[in-house]
Amino acid sequence: MPRVPALALLALTCAVASAEPAREPSAAEFANAPLPGQESGRIDPVGDGDSTAREIGRAALLVPRWTFELVLTPARTGLWLYDRYELDQRAGDATAAGTMRLGFSPSLSFESGYGITGGTAGGRLDAHNLFGAHEEASLEAAAGAGYYFRQLYAVTATSGHRFGDRFTLALDTGYEVRARDAFYGLGNGAGEVTRYSQHRARAGLTGDLAVWSDLHVRPSVALAQQSFGDPAEGASAEDLYMPVGWMGTQSAYGELALRWDSRRGGGEWDPHWKLTNGTLATAYAGRYHQLDAGGDFWRYGLDAEQLVRLGMGPRVLAAQFHGEAVTGSTDEVPFTELPSLGGPLYLRGYAPDRFRDRVALVGALEYRWDLARWLGAHVFVDAGRVYDSLGSVGVDHLRAGYGGGIEIGRATTLLDIASSIDGGFVVALTLDPIHDLEARERRR
Amino acid sequence: MRALTLLLVAACGGAPRIPSPRFANAPPVEIVNDRRDVAHRPGERVFFQDVYNYDGLVQRRFTRELELHPPTRARGVNALDEAPDSTWFTNRIGVRDLSTDELARGPNTLDSPEQHKPWTVTSTKTGGAEVGFMITDARGEKYLLKFDTRGFPEQETGAHVITEKLLWAVGYNVTEDSVVRFRSEDLVLAKNAYVRDSEVDDKRPLTAEELAHRLSRIERSSDGSYRALASRMLPGVPLGGHPAEGVRDDDPNDRIPHELRRELRGLYTFAAWLDHGDIQESNFLDMYATDPVVENCHYVEHYLLDFGKSLGVFATTGKDPRRGYDYWFDPTAIAGALVTFGLVERSWEDRHHDHPRGVGAYDAASFDPDEWRPTSAAYVPFTTRDRYDAFWATKILMRFTREQLHAVVQTAQYSDPRATEYLTDTLVARQRATGAYWFARVNPLDGFRIEHGAVCFDDLALRYGFTAAATTYAVASFDFAGRPLGASTAPASGARTCTQALPLGPGPDAYTIVEIATQRADYAGRTLVHVARDRSSGEVRVIGIWRP
Numbered sequence A: 001m002p003r004v005p006a007l008a009l010l011a012l013t014c015a016v017a018s019a020e021p022a023r024e025p026s027a028a029e030f031a032n033a034p035l036p037g038q039e040s041g042r043i044d045p046v047g048d049g050d051s052t053a054r055e056i057g058r059a060a061l062l063v064p065r066w067t068f069e070l071v072l073t074p075a076r077t078g079l080w081l082y083d084r085y086e087l088d089q090r091a092g093d094a095t096a097a098g099t100m101r102l103g104f105s106p107s108l109s110f111e112s113g114y115g116i117t118g119g120t121a122g123g124r125l126d127a128h129n130l131f132g133a134h135e136e137a138s139l140e141a142a143a144g145a146g147y148y149f150r151q152l153y154a155v156t157a158t159s160g161h162r163f164g165d166r167f168t169l170a171l172d173t174g175y176e177v178r179a180r181d182a183f184y185g186l187g188n189g190a191g192e193v194t195r196y197s198q199h200r201a202r203a204g205l206t207g208d209l210a211v212w213s214d215l216h217v218r219p220s221v222a223l224a225q226q227s228f229g230d231p232a233e234g235a236s237a238e239d240l241y242m243p244v245g246w247m248g249t250q251s252a253y254g255e256l257a258l259r260w261d262s263r264r265g266g267g268e269w270d271p272h273w274k275l276t277n278g279t280l281a282t283a284y285a286g287r288y289h290q291l292d293a294g295g296d297f298w299r300y301g302l303d304a305e306q307l308v309r310l311g312m313g314p315r316v317l318a319a320q321f322h323g324e325a326v327t328g329s330t331d332e333v334p335f336t337e338l339p340s341l342g343g344p345l346y347l348r349g350y351a352p353d354r355f356r357d358r359v360a361l362v363g364a365l366e367y368r369w370d371l372a373r374w375l376g377a378h379v380f381v382d383a384g385r386v387y388d389s390l391g392s393v394g395v396d397h398l399r400a401g402y403g404g405g406i407e408i409g410r411a412t413t414l415l416d417i418a419s420s421i422d423g424g425f426v427v428a429l430t431l432d433p434i435h436d437l438e439a440r441e442r443r444r
Numbered sequence B: 001m002r003a004l005t006l007l008l009v010a011a012c013g014g015a016p017r018i019p020s021p022r023f024a025n026a027p028p029v030e031i032v033n034d035r036r037d038v039a040h041r042p043g044e045r046v047f048f049q050d051v052y053n054y055d056g057l058v059q060r061r062f063t064r065e066l067e068l069h070p071p072t073r074a075r076g077v078n079a080l081d082e083a084p085d086s087t088w089f090t091n092r093i094g095v096r097d098l099s100t101d102e103l104a105r106g107p108n109t110l111d112s113p114e115q116h117k118p119w120t121v122t123s124t125k126t127g128g129a130e131v132g133f134m135i136t137d138a139r140g141e142k143y144l145l146k147f148d149t150r151g152f153p154e155q156e157t158g159a160h161v162i163t164e165k166l167l168w169a170v171g172y173n174v175t176e177d178s179v180v181r182f183r184s185e186d187l188v189l190a191k192n193a194y195v196r197d198s199e200v201d202d203k204r205p206l207t208a209e210e211l212a213h214r215l216s217r218i219e220r221s222s223d224g225s226y227r228a229l230a231s232r233m234l235p236g237v238p239l240g241g242h243p244a245e246g247v248r249d250d251d252p253n254d255r256i257p258h259e260l261r262r263e264l265r266g267l268y269t270f271a272a273w274l275d276h277g278d279i280q281e282s283n284f285l286d287m288y289a290t291d292p293v294v295e296n297c298h299y300v301e302h303y304l305l306d307f308g309k310s311l312g313v314f315a316t317t318g319k320d321p322r323r324g325y326d327y328w329f330d331p332t333a334i335a336g337a338l339v340t341f342g343l344v345e346r347s348w349e350d351r352h353h354d355h356p357r358g359v360g361a362y363d364a365a366s367f368d369p370d371e372w373r374p375t376s377a378a379y380v381p382f383t384t385r386d387r388y389d390a391f392w393a394t395k396i397l398m399r400f401t402r403e404q405l406h407a408v409v410q411t412a413q414y415s416d417p418r419a420t421e422y423l424t425d426t427l428v429a430r431q432r433a434t435g436a437y438w439f440a441r442v443n444p445l446d447g448f449r450i451e452h453g454a455v456c457f458d459d460l461a462l463r464y465g466f467t468a469a470a471t472t473y474a475v476a477s478f479d480f481a482g483r484p485l486g487a488s489t490a491p492a493s494g495a496r497t498c499t500q501a502l503p504l505g506p507g508p509d510a511y512t513i514v515e516i517a518t519q520r521a522d523y524a525g526r527t528l529v530h531v532a533r534d535r536s537s538g539e540v541r542v543i544g545i546w547r548p
Helices: A052-060 A062-084 A437-443 B002-011 B049-057 B059-066 B100-105 B155-170 B208-215 B262-274 B313-317 B331-339 B380-384 B387-397 B402-410 B417-438
Strands: A101-113 A116-128 A136-144 A150-158 A167-183 A194-212 A215-229 A249-261 A278-290 A297-311 A315-326 A359-372 A375-387 A399-408 A413-420 A426-430 B119-124 B132-136 B142-146 B177-182 B187-195 B226-232 B284-290 B298-304 B445-451 B454-459 B472-479 B484-491 B496-498 B512-520 B523-533 B540-546
Touching: A052 A062, A062 B049, A062 B059, A215 A278, A359 B331, A375 B331, B049 B059, B100 B155, B100 B402, B119 B142, B132 B187, B142 B155, B155 B177, B155 B226, B155 B262, B155 B313, B155 B387, B155 B402, B187 B208, B262 B380, B262 B387, B262 B417, B387 B417, B402 B417, B445 B523, B445 B540, B454 B512, B454 B523, B484 B496
Parallel strands: B119 B187
Antiparallel strands: A101 A116, A101 A426, A116 A136, A136 A150, A150 A167, A167 A194, A194 A215, A215 A249, A249 A278, A278 A297, A297 A315, A315 A359, A359 A375, A375 A399, A399 A413, A413 A426, B119 B132, B132 B142, B142 B226, B177 B226, B284 B298, B445 B454, B454 B496, B472 B484, B472 B512, B512 B523, B523 B540
16 A cells, blocks of 8 residues: 655644655654554454443443452552662662662561461661671561560671681571560470560570581570560469579570581572572580589480472472480479470461470471472471480480472462361461571570 | 355344444544644653552452452554554554565564664663663764673574564564674763662762673673664654553553554564563553654654563473463462462473573463463553454464565574574464464455455465365355355365355345355354445445454
8 A cells, every 4th residue: 555645734733844765754654643542443343342232331330340450559558669770780789899788678477376476577787798798788677566575686697708708607696575475394295385475585695617618517506585474464484383494594605516417509590599409417516504504404406407399480399307405404404495386487287386396306398389480398207205315215206397389489488377287277377488597596 | 055044034033143243334544643733742650660560460350349340352443453543553564575584574664773873871771770871872872781681692682673573563663673793892872971770869970980880780792792772763742651451541642552452462463473472561551742744733642662571482491381370479370389289280390491591481382372471451442352363363473474474583682593593483483373263263365355256255264274175155145134045065265265156136236245254174164244336336345344
């Protein structure tokens, strides 16, 4: 079809200035062409395909739609502010060298089950590459509102490459108020729950020396002070049980750990932060010294994890083991220092620290697979129990938990839904991945 | 026989078989005037990545569902169901001859800046984590220098120029880009050169040390040279990308909602062919341009940008084989993997990237032209598209010959000749997969002409060899009101077939609707061809097409 001749009718203010041929299309060529929307050539009415049923449905959905938009407006506004003011960028380049970066990470945790329901929200301010050798520091604060008031403040720092590539030093200090923790008594039985409040201050220093290949030596020392009291509401703990350490403890702790960690990302398509193959084995022993009263005792244990990459995604099978024991008697060891099971780390499906005694052993089998690049899922079975001595270790009366969850991104945010052979239901949102040794060390 | 049956049904007062579209007795429109002067410059649209994705994935996606939009065919098409030339699209390949030289040159109107050294570095690239520089060549032309991601030499630069040239040949507006090589001594630091990595950063001087440091972060050849993509600055004032839905309110020429625009909905099919998954508002750019001929006439032109992640490069540089197969946030894929415990193999799991140097994870083995996914689901025209948009796009992309594709791939200047051959083969394979798929979902007849009183047409499935099944066409004619005029059958005579001479409708226009139903073992479908007599010349001509 021939093109519409140019220069016939020029639209609006466009006036022909030159008849020179131009490679680029010109308004002159288009001047007498139809306007957009008039090109169909249709002479019959062009409907929009709508129907009365749709119009009725649309009217019926008007309020839900507005409600939905209204409810989501804060989230959208927050994102808009984040983008509009480039908040992630504004924190950067704070030092004269222009190499330090600051970051802020919101935090959220939630636990539900066995009568314990609470959430905390807060944030962490991170400084990366503090003095140019990849040193890092963070300042963290979190609080849970309402009935289960909880506060957490922490300052951590790591040396990065300041002392070379083979040695790092990590400082970890923190203060925590927990208003309604639960104590279930000692042993593997179903003890009656006692509520108590806890104030805990801690300062720890951990070194990590890479001695050969994936073998690391990790010495650590920590000072801690804990005090306990009745919960804000409910029955007095003293009415039910008076465990060792109830009046509070002041302690010093020194530990030496040998750690072999050959866990790596395996597949060419796997995200680099995903551990899919290899072995973790950590043996540790530490001496607990009570600064105020009571006797000293040893703590020792073993953590192990074997990862097997099953296929693309990646799909991974993880077998895990955790064993820990103390040498002192239950009359000597503060109840909070006894090995324990339950919670998001060891023996999932049970409430945190559901079981305490002198020995704790737990094994886990976990299957992990991908849902998206940034999202994974897992199902697990944990089995274990506590014992009053190594001599009584056996497979009778094992406790078992099972469940599954999802893992979001490289921050290893876990949402677990778990239950156990003893019933109950636990929902836990946590930033502590299982067998994260740093998480274990921070508990000391 | 079928034609006779249809005729009898129509004659006996059955359900109306001739749908409503009727066309003016006029030549189909080939250009639209969206170049009327826009006296007041439209505002710049600022792209907020997180808000855009949030809207596209959550809020707007859901509220749009609640608005109960009916499936709607594309607007902005002429009576032949084609997209006319506009500021969005210019019909090129197939509409006019494109030599291999012209294809290889693509949109470039100037020589490569490689011929015009030294280059004066005026600043670093603002935005994005990758290294980039703004330069001015010895002619005074300004370019943005972009580089390959470290560890993936030649991939992004190569993919960019190939996809850019192919999309230009298809009809889209793109930037003028070239693969270039240079040495550090080819760069001259401008006196006022500055660093500004982010829009919120203050400018600071770009020193020789900083320049050297940034150069050290990019791939360097064994001969000491660097490979880069030189992207020429577009003329005009940038206004940001176009909204994925609705129109730009401050542009009076922007009259068709973008989710209904044929070029934008059809872009999906091209993007799938080229695995161009980086589709988001920031990779489109509207420019407030001055007309090249008419003084003081300004209007908005619409460009596509940033093709470096196409041809499987998004998957390799991001180490994510899902690119092109799942959205980044893909509830369907997530739910499927969740309930099956990941035990069901997914199509992307066979994806390989052990290709020659410079080639991304681009293959044809698991390519599905209708299931391909861009990274984000936020671009509404891709969610409102239908098979007619895909058919339109497929007709265009099938026009590329292997020689033409090879010529375009050569412009990527891959160091390994196997890369050029592999990419050409794979482009052809995906092109054919696209054709085979869509030509089986819309009656693949096109190129309608009136010759000696008969309607002649191409059967694209036969023309491109997608079927060898015996084919006949049942032809029935109707007048303007849908009353039958006659029927016949025509066996396929190769790719191009003509019907018997048509009985024409009454009246001076002789308005006649010709229904051509394709019948073969693996397909059945129909197309309605509207013809009328040109009152000035007396010749009968095709005035419109409707594909039910």
